[in-house]
Amino acid sequence: MLLRPKSRTIRNLKEFLIEKILFTTAFLAVVITVGIALTLFTEALPFFKSVTLKQFFGDKQWSPLFSDPHYGIWPLVTGTIVTTVIALCIAVPIGTIMAIFLSEYAHPKVREVIKPLLELLAAIPTVVYGYFALLFVTPLMQKFYPELSGFNMLGAGVVMGVMIIPYVSSLSEDAMRAVPMALREGSLAIGATKLQTSTQVVFPSAFSGITSAYILAISRAIGETMVVTIAAGMQPDFTLNPIRPAETMTAYIVQVSMGDLPHDSIGYKSIFVVGACLFLMTLFFNILGQLARKKFWKAY
Amino acid sequence: MMVNNQKAEIKKSKNKEFIFLSVSLILLAVLAITFSALVYDLVSNGLSRIDKSFMTSFPSRFAEKAGILSACVGSLAVMGVTCLLAIPIGIGAGIYLEEYAPKNFITTIIEVSISNLAGVPSIVYGLMALGLFVQKFGFGASILTAGLTLSILVLPIIIVTTREAIRTIPNTIREAALALGTTKWQMIWDHTLPYSMGGILTGIIIALSRAIGETAPLITIGALTFIAFLPASPITSTFPFISFQWLKDPFTVLPIQMFNWVSRPQEEFHVNAAATGLVLVIVTISMNIVALTLRSHFRKKIKW
Numbered sequence: 001m002l003l004r005p006k007s008r009t010i011r012n013l014k015e016f017l018i019e020k021i022l023f024t025t026a027f028l029a030v031v032i033t034v035g036i037a038l039t040l041f042t043e044a045l046p047f048f049k050s051v052t053l054k055q056f057f058g059d060k061q062w063s064p065l066f067s068d069p070h071y072g073i074w075p076l077v078t079g080t081i082v083t084t085v086i087a088l089c090i091a092v093p094i095g096t097i098m099a100i101f102l103s104e105y106a107h108p109k110v111r112e113v114i115k116p117l118l119e120l121l122a123a124i125p126t127v128v129y130g131y132f133a134l135l136f137v138t139p140l141m142q143k144f145y146p147e148l149s150g151f152n153m154l155g156a157g158v159v160m161g162v163m164i165i166p167y168v169s170s171l172s173e174d175a176m177r178a179v180p181m182a183l184r185e186g187s188l189a190i191g192a193t194k195l196q197t198s199t200q201v202v203f204p205s206a207f208s209g210i211t212s213a214y215i216l217a218i219s220r221a222i223g224e225t226m227v228v229t230i231a232a233g234m235q236p237d238f239t240l241n242p243i244r245p246a247e248t249m250t251a252y253i254v255q256v257s258m259g260d261l262p263h264d265s266i267g268y269k270s271i272f273v274v275g276a277c278l279f280l281m282t283l284f285f286n287i288l289g290q291l292a293r294k295k296f297w298k299a300y
Numbered sequence: 301m302m303v304n305n306q307k308a309e310i311k312k313s314k315n316k317e318f319i320f321l322s323v324s325l326i327l328l329a330v331l332a333i334t335f336s337a338l339v340y341d342l343v344s345n346g347l348s349r350i351d352k353s354f355m356t357s358f359p360s361r362f363a364e365k366a367g368i369l370s371a372c373v374g375s376l377a378v379m380g381v382t383c384l385l386a387i388p389i390g391i392g393a394g395i396y397l398e399e400y401a402p403k404n405f406i407t408t409i410i411e412v413s414i415s416n417l418a419g420v421p422s423i424v425y426g427l428m429a430l431g432l433f434v435q436k437f438g439f440g441a442s443i444l445t446a447g448l449t450l451s452i453l454v455l456p457i458i459i460v461t462t463r464e465a466i467r468t469i470p471n472t473i474r475e476a477a478l479a480l481g482t483t484k485w486q487m488i489w490d491h492t493l494p495y496s497m498g499g500i501l502t503g504i505i506i507a508l509s510r511a512i513g514e515t516a517p518l519i520t521i522g523a524l525t526f527i528a529f530l531p532a533s534p535i536t537s538t539f540p541f542i543s544f545q546w547l548k549d550p551f552t553v554l555p556i557q558m559f560n561w562v563s564r565p566q567e568e569f570h571v572n573a574a575a576t577g578l579v580l581v582i583v584t585i586s587m588n589i590v591a592l593t594l595r596s597h598f599r600k601k602i603k604w
Contacts, residue, residue: 011483018485019400025392026401026410029459032452033413036424039431094327101324114328116592121335123506123588125513127555128338128577131562135570136341162334193313195320216419223421225516226555230562250423250516257426257520263435271520275427279420286419 040279043272050266056273062236062247064270065256075236076274079246083157083228084221086242090161091217095168096210102169103176104198115170122166130230133159138231151233151245160227164217171216175209175296176202209296215289219282225250249274342581346574354575358528359557363568366561368576370527374443374551375512377531381447381547382511386454387504393455394462394500399488418456425453426520434521441522443531444547449517454507461503465496498598502591509587513580515555526560527552554580 048056051071059072098118102111138155142148148155179202187197203210233245234255247255253271261268357367393414401407429449439445469492477487493500531549554576561573 015483015485019396022392022396022400025389026396026459027406028389029393029410029413029417029455032455033417035432036420036428039428040424043427043431094331097320097324097327101321101328105321105324112596118331120585120588121331123509123584124338125515125555125577125580125584127513127515127559127562128342128581131558131573131577132338132341134562136337162331165331193317195317196313219419219421223423225421225423226559229516230559250421253423253427254516254519257430257522260522272427272431275424279424282419282421282424283416286416289419290415 036279040272040276043269044276047266047269047273060238062252065267069266071270072238073274073277075238076247076249076252078238078240079153079228079232079236079248079251080222082153082240082242082246083160083232083248084218086154086157087161087164087221087224088214088217090158091164091168091221092214094161095165095213095217096172098165098169099172099176099210100198100203103173104194104202115173118166118169121163124163126163126224126226127230129159129163130156130226130228133227133231145243148243149233149245151231152243153228153232153246154242156228156231157242159231160221160224163224163227164220167220168213168217171213172206172210175206175213178209178297179205206296208292212289212293212296215285215292219285219289222285223250223278223282225254229254249278253278339581342574342578345571346576346578349571349575350578354572359526359552359560360528363566363572366569366572368554368557368579370530371552371554371557371576373530374527375553377443377546377551378446378450378518378553379508379512381443382450382454383508385447386451386458386507386511389451390455390458390504390507391462391500393459394466395488395492397459398463398466399484399492414456414459417452418460422453422514423516423520425449426517428452429517429521440548441550442548443551445521446518446523446551446553447547449521450511450514453514453517454511457507457510458500458503461506462496462500465499465503466492468499469495498594498601502595502598505587505591505594509584509591512553512587513555513584515559518553518556519559523550523552523556 055071056073059070060074061070061072062075063070102115106114133155134151137159138148138150138152141155183201183205184197187201188194192200228248229251232248232251234247234251235245236247236252237244239246252274256267256271259267354367355372356369357365358370359368360366393410397407397410401410426449429445429452433439433445433448434441439448473491473495474487477491478484482490527550531546531551558573558576558580561569561576564570
């Protein structure tokens with residue numbers, strides 16, 4: 001039974017429309033990206049009409065909402081850096097060891113059980129981790145180290161580290177497993193042990209893939225909000241001392257958003273400035289991570 | 301002499317091997333203990349607080365009288381909006397990129413955007429929503445704004461998992477369908493989509509479990525924490541029986557309620573926070589377990 005020409009046109013029209021609709025849904029991703037960048041920068045630019053770049057990068061105090069305002073971004077940056085570094089000190093070694101264990105040692109059946117369980121760690125809402133850091137980990141640490149203040153960057157950083165272990169271990173394990181078997185067999189055949197093979201053959205071969213896992217973990221830690229807001233405190237402090245309370249860039253945005261600020265106030269504009277900095281920092285690390293990842297997958 | 305040296309060397313290597321295995325097993329145990337401590341802490345502090353009145357009361361100045369009714373309803377309403385927006389758009393984009401997209405500049409831009417969106421911190425989505433939806437479009441701190449924000453947030457997850465699911469379908473299936481004279485869309489609707497449904501569903505559940513625990517972007521848009529009322533009912537007694545007023549209502553959600561209670565100094569409110577946290581953990585973990593079971597179920601069932 002042949003289709004009549006009329007119904008064929010209708011059919012072709014339908015196909016054409018469906019393709020256009022699907023294209024629109026995919027293109028929305030571009031619209032959203034542009035929307036984010038435009039919104040951040042158009043709302044942030046007016047800030048620099050009242051604050052000079054010298055104040056922004058030269059001052060060591062951040063207090064835009066006080067009667068004696070200071071607009072130095074550094075206290076927020078140090079808060080972010082300290083918590084991120086602590087988190088990485090936890091997540092990178094543990095995540096890497098877990099990845100080597102899962103990819104080189106564990107029986108496939110064991111791996112199939114442990115990997116999803118590890119990923120459950122990343123499924124717990126961050127606000128719950130914040131609660132855990134403030135009301136469980138910090139009091140526990142205070143038992144060994146009484147000088148630790150109730151809000152501190154150490155506890156927040158450690159909990160954040162545990163939270164991002166799955167990101168490091170999952171991506172690194174994928175990279176290590178993609179290393180061709182022949183390399184392992186060659187190494188084992190000349191008498192290397194499993195550990196020597198893992199650390200001196202597999203790890204270096206998968207290095208760019210593993211680097212991309214580390215870099216994505218950095219960007220995750222910089223952008224993490226609730227753990228540091230709840231457990232690290234909300235006082236901007238230009239310090240690198242992890243036992244002190246401090247405020248990260250993300251925590252500042254939350255702190256200001258909780259109040260009700262008028263649209264044209266300096267406080268309202270300041271969260272967009274901080275947000276734009278955050279966006280640029282994570283964008284930098286994301287691009288770096290993707291480049292490393294591309295390099296790795298090209299190699300094999 | 302030589303032999304002795306070699307034996308010592310071998311012994312050393314074997315010892316190292318043993319040390320590495322012990323370290324990884326100890327680390328696994330430490331992680332398991334941490335996870336158990338987190339759950340134990342929530343259970344020991346919060347479980348006794350979870351009862352009927354906790355689930356059916358509004359927040360209150362008095363910790364013992366406070367409950368999570370408005371937060372539960374708020375979470376459900378926001379999730380509903382998120383589902384309606386993110387699922388069709390995410391699946392649509394995934395289908396386009398796998399089945400239609402030509403290799404050209406625009407496709408590259410779309411792909412770069414998606415991978416960048418996946419790495420943007422959630423609070424930045426909140427700032428965008430504040431500037432765009434709340435201020436420019438005038439939606440206010442409403443359920444609609446929250447749903448829009450969260451659906452944008454989880455869109456990359458749905459797109460990526462949809463693409464992965466569609467990619468596992470062998471081309472022979474597509475060719476067979478097309479050879480029988482189906483149009484492209486008929487091929488997708490009757491073959492590609494049903495066969496990849498398992499993977500897509502897994503992605504949707506994981507995306508929703510992420511959305512339900514998100515706090516930061518909703519605080520940024522100005523979600524209130526003291527909401528002692530429910531949004532307007534979607535069903536009305538007068539014509540046309542359906543109302544969309546609830547979309548414009550202010551709201552609170554479970555994680556925001558928990559954040560509010562945990563940041564108060566009084567101990568009694570921390571108990572409420574633990575109870576809310578327990579509810580959240582149970583919901584997200586069970587969603588993830590469902591997703592994992594689905595994934596392994598579909599993986600086992602389908603053999604090309």
